[in-house]
Amino acid sequence: MMFQDKVILVTGAAGGVGHAVVRSFAAEGARVAVCDLDDGASQTLVGELGAQGFLVSGDVTDPEIGDAMIDAAVDHFGRLDVLVNGAGVIHVGDAQSTSPAQWRHVLAVNLDGAFYMSRAAMPHLIASGGAIVNIGSDFSFVGGEQLVAYCASKGGMLLMTKAMALDHAKQGVRINIVCPTVIDTPMVDSLARQLGNPADEQREIYDASVPTGRMIAPQEVADSVLFLASDKASHITGTSLVIDGGVTAR
Ligand SMILES: NC(=O)c1ccc[n+]([C@@H]2O[C@H](COP(=O)([O-])OP(=O)(O)OC[C@H]3O[C@@H](n4cnc5c(N)ncnc54)[C@H](O)[C@@H]3O)[C@@H](O)[C@H]2O)c1
Structure with a gap:
């Protein structure tokens, strides 16, 4: 083992x-x-x-x-x-729709x-x-659209x-x-909620975004x-x- x-x-x-x-x-x-x-x-x-x-x-x-x-x-x-x-x-958002608190939270968990x-x-x-x-x-x-805080945290x-x-x-x-790239986990449900899409539709979009055809x-x-x-x-x-x-x- x-x-x-x-x-x-x-x-x-x-x-x-x-x-x-x-x-x-x-x-x-x-x-x-x-x-x-x-x-x-x-x-x-x-x-x-x-x-x-x-x-x-x-x-x-x-x-x-x-x-x-x-x-x-x-x-x-x-x-x-x-x-x-x-x-x-x-967190889904750009520089205008991401509040300082949302920015700090993503950086605090993912990077700090x-x-x-x-x-x-x-x-x-x-x-x-x-x-x-x-x-x-x-x-x-x-970079990814509407993911400014997440990209900053993962690039860091x-x-x-x-x-x-x-x-x-x-x-x-x-x-x-x-x-x-996108993994089929509860984080996908969080993204679907934030984007206002049904979770199954969001999964289809993500499957199609990967050259192999699936997350x-x-x-x-x-x-x-x-x-x-x-x-x-x-x-x-x-x-x-x-x-x-x-x-x-x-
Ligand atoms: N799901 C995706 O598409 C995807 C793609 C690439 C990378 N990732 C990364 O993979 C990792 C795991 O994500 P996942 O997809 O399993 O998501 P997930 O939401 O299923 O799991 C994330 C876990 O982190 C925990 N967590 C959040 N804040 C915390 C804190 N302050 N202290 C301790 N625990 C905390 C949550 O309770 C949750 O159980 C993350 O770093 C994520 O950014 C996910």
Whole structure:
């Protein structure tokens, strides 16, 4: 098993991608600390994992809570090998329709949260020779209409990944980012609501937007996360793995 005896902390664990990531690590023998704002869904997931799971639910936008969640996971499991920064929110709006509070919220969750969690995890990852995998987006590379805050957050995450990878390479910590196009998760429902479209119509639009003809499945993102976190990626750091069915090949 690829992650036997390893300890993983996943933020956004109760979300569509988070569920697939947590279950995939657990299936490979890992012990997993589950972090999300959604307590109920997190508790259910932890219950499913049995002794391999541990609940550290909390808000990644608060650096003190971030420190406490990392400490709790390390106290419980004795080490930390991998941090997956998956917590994320999306807001539909341009510069005029995005309020300062909406802008701040998206940046706070998607970018600040990933930084605070990475910062808190770093001493433990240095001790274990571990890795961080960030969940970016195709909007880490290209702009998207009506997604100014989201694109800023995911573009920032890409260069944060690269800068941190350089800073910590000699300390043996690898830091990479996966960049999926639209994934079939509850975030698509959030987008449909914000755009005022029925969810099934929104899914058809997104399926048609991908050259392969369908959105990415959460499991396909999890597979790439596990690869980058594993020893099979032992000399890969500071890079992005694009999972987009060809969207950015256009
Ligand atoms: N769904 C997509 O189309 C898509 C495409 C590319 C990238 N992504 C990225 O993938 C990641 C996972 O998204 P998803 O599609 O699974 O969405 P999701 O909405 O299903 O999951 C996101 C999770 O993050 C949690 N969260 C939000 N704010 C938080 C906070 N402050 N602290 C802790 N947890 C918080 C939510 O409770 C939720 O469970 C996100 O970073 C997202 O930006 C999603």
